[in-house]
Structure formats: structure tokens, C-alpha cells
């Protein structure tokens with residue numbers, strides 16, 4: 063029987079939150095692990111990626127596929143701390159869809175992780191790394207019937223939404239993105255239609271959104287509206303605002319429980335089997 067699991071390694075937006083008051087939902091920034099049979103896929107390299115080896119079941123897998131939604135700091139800051147990059151045994155396949163105006167993902171990573179920001183040049187990391195730049199809307203076919211569809215999101219400097227399809231199951235990773243009030247984003251709705259798991263940028267609430275227009279983020283209520291419009295089975299509230307400590311998240315969770323439908327707040331370390 064085939065296996066398709068999704069693990070939340072980092073659920074926070076903007077900056078890691080380490081204080082006690084963030085322990086229940088978690089403080090690491092964005093990183094999602096998907097294991098499909100023996101394949102290992104990672105989405106974003108926020109501080110959560112540093113914990114990936116604790117969670118990966120197939121530790122012998124040599125090939126690791128890493129997909130970037132975009133490269134804002136909270137989505138890349140954990141990358142050099144991911145120990146698999148320091149192993150000559152590992153083959154990394156790194157994908158991005160927003161970097162062509164900046165010379166591509168290889169150029170970006172080699173420029174970013176170098177002196178004086180980082181003591182070792184990215185090109186000297188021991189792992190074997192291949193790079194793939196694609197355009198929003200492209201589909202990426204991995205081996206064994208894993209197909210990844212993509213779309214453009216509405217975010218400063220761009221961002222990419224992903225849908226991973228395998229054996230009649232699918233999971234969608236949609237962060238960071240901003241909606242327009244009163245309008246369903248049809249690009250996202252089309253990508254996530256009928257999916258089993260929809261992970262969504264829920265940085266704000268509909269109330270706090272009003273004073274954060276143009277910041278490139280959405281709300282948990284919009285996540286609910288999108289999931290209803292798109293016949294989604296299960297929705298994960300994600301990219302939590304550092305302003306929302308556990309108490310604030312608990313209050314949101316209470317409101318969600320009155321909404322009906324399968325909507326939950328993603329917690330660091332949580333694993334979903336599709």
C-alpha cells in the first residue's frame with residue numbers, strides 16, 4: 063500500500079519564536095516534509111528544516127527534493143543548518159519559480175550563503191546539488207507517478223503555490239499570499255480543487271488584515287472560504303503570526319471549531335497521513 067505523509071516542521075511566519083508562550087503550536091518558521099513511499103520532499107527551508115532528520119522515516123534516501131515557495135528570509139534561514147547538506151552521500155534537487163529575474167536559484171543561494179553572511183560558500187557544501195528554475199504554472203514530474211503542479215501567488219517579489227499529486231491523493235502548500243476582500247483567488251482555487259490537504263497562509267485574521275493590506279499575507283477566514291469554494295477535504299491554518307502566542311492561537315482555534323468543516327491549526331511536529 064502506498065504511503066503519503068505530511069509533517070509540519072515549521073509553522074510560524076516571519077521569525078522563529080522560542081519563548082515558552084509559543085510552545086503549544088510551535089515557533090520554527092516554514093518547512094513542510096512530505097514522504098511519498100520512499101521519496102523525500104521538503105517545502106521551504108525555514109528554521110524547521112534543521113529538525114528534518116528527526117522526522118524523516120526513510121533516512122537512507124539519497125535524493126532529497128527541496129521546493130521553495132520563495133526566498134524571503136523566514137523561508138531560507140534554516141537551510142545551512144540542515145545536516146543532510148553536509149553529507150557527500152546526499153543528492154539535493156532544489157526547485158524555485160521566482161528567481162529568474164535574479165539569475166536563478168543557484169546564483170541566489172551561492173550569493174546569499176557566502177562571506178560575510180556565512181563562513182562557507184554554498185558551492186562548497188558537501189552534498190551534490192542540482193538546481194531547477196521553473197515558471198509558475200509549470201508541472202514537475204518526479205519519478206513513480208509523483209506530479210507537482212504550481213501556480214503564482216500574490217506576494218511581494220513573487221511566490222509559488224504547490225500541489226503534490228500521487229495515486230489519487232494530493233496535498234497543497236499555499237504560502238505566502240494575499241487575497242482581495244470579497245474575491246476568491248481563482249488561480250489558487252483551481253490548483254487546490256478537490257485536494258485532500260490544503261495548507262494556507264493564515265498570518266492575519268479578517269480584523270487584523272485591514273491594517274496590513276499590501277503585506278502579502280492572508281487570513282484563516284479566507285482559508286475557510288477558499289476551502290469551501292474549492293471542495294477541499296481538510297484545511298491547515300499555517301504561517302502563524304509571531305504576534306499570536308498560544309493564547310491567541312487557542313482563541314482562533316475556538317472560533318474555527320464553530321465554523322464546521324475539517325479545518326485545523328497546524329502544530330509543529332504534527333503529521334498527517336493521507
Ligand SMILES: [Zn+2]
Nearest residue numbers: 075076136238
Ligand atoms: Zn513567510
Ligand SMILES: [Zn+2]
Nearest residue numbers: 132134217238
Ligand atoms: Zn514572504
